[in-house]
Amino acid sequence: MSTLLVWREKLQKLYAAYSVYILKGIxxxxxxxxxGLxxxxxxxxKMASSVFCTIGLAVICTFLPTIVMVMAATVLILAHFYALSLPIAIVSAVIFILMYIFYFRFTPKKSWLVLVAALAFGLKIPFVIPVAFGLxxxxxxxxxxACGIISYYMVDFVKRSATALKSADADGIAASLTSFxxxxLSNxxxxxxxxxxxxxILVVNMVRSRAVSxxxxxxxxxxxxxxxxVAAAGNVILEGHISYVSIIxxxxxxxxxxxxxxxxxxSVDYSQTENIxxxxDEYYYYVKAVPKVGVSAPEKQVKHITEETGNKAGNTEDILLTRSLSKELGIEKERPE
Structure with missing residues (x-):
C-alpha cells in the first residue's frame, strides 16, 4: 500500500509540473x-469522414476550449445527417439547440461532461458515468x-435506420420530420x-456525502x-433489448x-477517525475528523566527488610510487632522528 501511495505522490508532483501538457494530451x-467514433x-x-478530417479536428480542438469540441462534434453529426436526409438534420439541429439551452443554464463550464457521457455509451460502459459523476x-x-445520452442514442438510431430514413425522405419533408x-423521442x-x-448519480452523490466509514x-x-x-427491471417491463452481460x-x-x-x-485512514x-454561545458542534493518508516520496541523495578530493588521491599515489622507486634504487633519504 505504501508503494502505491508513493506512486500517487509522484503522479501528483508530475501533474503539478506538467499539467498544461497533460491536459492538452488528454x-x-x-x-x-x-x-473517430x-x-x-x-x-x-465521405469528405468529412476521412482520417485527415478526424485528426485535423482533434488537433484544432486540442488548443481551444472544450466547448469548441462539443460544437465541432455537433456540426460534424449534422453534416453527416444532412448528407443522409435534410429532415433528419433539421430535427436533430432543433434537439441539439434545446439541449444546449439546458446545458448553458445549469453547467456552462462543464462541456467535457457531455463528451464523456456520450463516449461512455459509445464504448458500451454506461454505468461508469453515474459512479464517476456522483463521486x-x-x-x-x-x-x-442526459445531453450526452440523448446525443448517443440519436446517432445510434440514425446508424441503425439509415436505409429506412433515406427512403422515407422521398415521401416528403413534413412526413419525414414527423416520423423521425x-x-x-419514443425510444x-x-x-x-x-x-x-x-x-x-443522485444515489452515489448522496451516499458519498454521508459521514460513514x-x-x-x-x-x-x-x-x-x-x-x-433499474436498467434490468425496466428492460423486462418495457420488453427491451438491453444486453444483460453488457450492463453487468x-x-x-x-x-x-x-x-x-x-x-x-x-485516500483517508478511517482507523484514526476522531469524533470531536x-x-x-449558540450551538453545539459534533465533528468527525478523518486524517488523510500521505507518504512522502523518498528523495535520492547524490554524493558529489569534488576535484580537490580527486587531486588528493592522485598526490597520494604519486608519493607512494616515488617512495617505492627510491627504495629499489637505494636512494631513499634518511629520515632525521
Whole structure:
C-alpha cells in the first residue's frame, strides 16, 4: 500500500509540473476518439469522414476550449445527417439547440461532461458515468449526462435506420420530420438509461456525502447496483433489448473506477477517525475528523566527488610510487632522528 501511495505522490508532483501538457494530451485523445467514433458510425459524408478530417479536428480542438469540441462534434453529426436526409438534420439541429439551452443554464463550464457521457455509451460502459459523476461532481451533473445520452442514442438510431430514413425522405419533408421526431423521442431504451443514470448519480452523490466509514466505496457499489437493477427491471417491463452481460460488465467497471477515484482523490485512514465535540454561545458542534493518508516520496541523495578530493588521491599515489622507486634504487633519504 505504501508503494502505491508513493506512486500517487509522484503522479501528483508530475501533474503539478506538467499539467498544461497533460491536459492538452488528454484533450487530443478525447477528440480523436470522439470524432473517430462519429465518422466510423455515421460516415455518410465521405469528405468529412476521412482520417485527415478526424485528426485535423482533434488537433484544432486540442488548443481551444472544450466547448469548441462539443460544437465541432455537433456540426460534424449534422453534416453527416444532412448528407443522409435534410429532415433528419433539421430535427436533430432543433434537439441539439434545446439541449444546449439546458446545458448553458445549469453547467456552462462543464462541456467535457457531455463528451464523456456520450463516449461512455459509445464504448458500451454506461454505468461508469453515474459512479464517476456522483463521486466527483454535484447533482446538477445529471444535465450534461442526459445531453450526452440523448446525443448517443440519436446517432445510434440514425446508424441503425439509415436505409429506412433515406427512403422515407422521398415521401416528403413534413412526413419525414414527423416520423423521425416520433421515433427518436419514443425510444424507450434511451429514456430508461437516462432514468438509470440520473438515479445512479443522485444515489452515489448522496451516499458519498454521508459521514460513514468507506463512504466512497459504499457509494460506488450501491450506485452501480441501483443502476443495474433499474436498467434490468425496466428492460423486462418495457420488453427491451438491453444486453444483460453488457450492463453487468459496465457496473463492475463502475465499481472499479470508484475505487481508483477514491485512491486518487479521497485516500483517508478511517482507523484514526476522531469524533470531536465543542460549543459556542449558540450551538453545539459534533465533528468527525478523518486524517488523510500521505507518504512522502523518498528523495535520492547524490554524493558529489569534488576535484580537490580527486587531486588528493592522485598526490597520494604519486608519493607512494616515488617512495617505492627510491627504495629499489637505494636512494631513499634518511629520515632525521
Amino acid at each position: 484533450q487530443f485523445v478525447l477528440g480523436l476518439v470522439l470524432f 462519429i465518422n466510423s458510425n455515421i460516415g455518410f459524408m 466527483m461532481g454535484t447533482p446538477v451533473w445529471i444535465v450534461p449526462a 421526431t416520433k421515433q427518436v 424507450k431504451e434511451m429514456w430508461l438509461m437516462i432514468m438509470a443514470v440520473v438515479i445512479g 468507506n463512504a466512497w466505496k459504499i457509494a460506488s457499489a450501491v450506485g452501480a447496483v441501483v443502476c443495474l437493477i 460488465v459496465s457496473a463492475v467497471l463502475g465499481i472499479a473506477l470508484g475505487i481508483v477515484l477514491e485512491f486518487l482523490f479521497f 465535540q465543542f460549543e459556542d
